[in-house]
Amino acid sequence: MAKIKFSNLPFVPKAEQKAQFEARLAELKGVPGALMPALQSAQEIFGYLPIEVQKQVADALDVSLEEVFGVATFYSQFTLNPRGEFQVAVCLGTACYVKGAGDLVAAIRKNLNIEEGSDCTSDGKFSLVETRCIGCCGLAPVLTVNGNVYGKLSTADIDGILAQYK
């Protein structure tokens, strides 16, 4: 299993998000099979599943944190880290990787000032993910920003691409 990375940004939910999620947990309390719907609601309300929310779910539904974590990490619909307003995804599939996708990641981190071990800018505007092949190998190396595809890239292209979203 790939190593799981956690965001080092603090989890600061809005009061209405907290209230909405507490109400949802109260509805689900004692309902069989409530874990999945609880995590789906959390993902919808907060945009990701920070450890604080996983603990809250474990307490409210009287299940172990291990079980919550197991489900949260098993299904790809759940994310453990916050997503930025703009999600930059760099393909690290073989074709992209051999054409320098790793250097693109480094250039993006530098441009956005995202430290190693973190996935999101401190203002929440950009997040960075590394993906598997997205099926555009002819354009390698490739990245997407909120689904817009940029191909045949070099590190010199990064500043110009990101500038469009700043």
Ligand code: FES
């Ligand atoms: S390996 Fe990157 S698009 Fe296929």
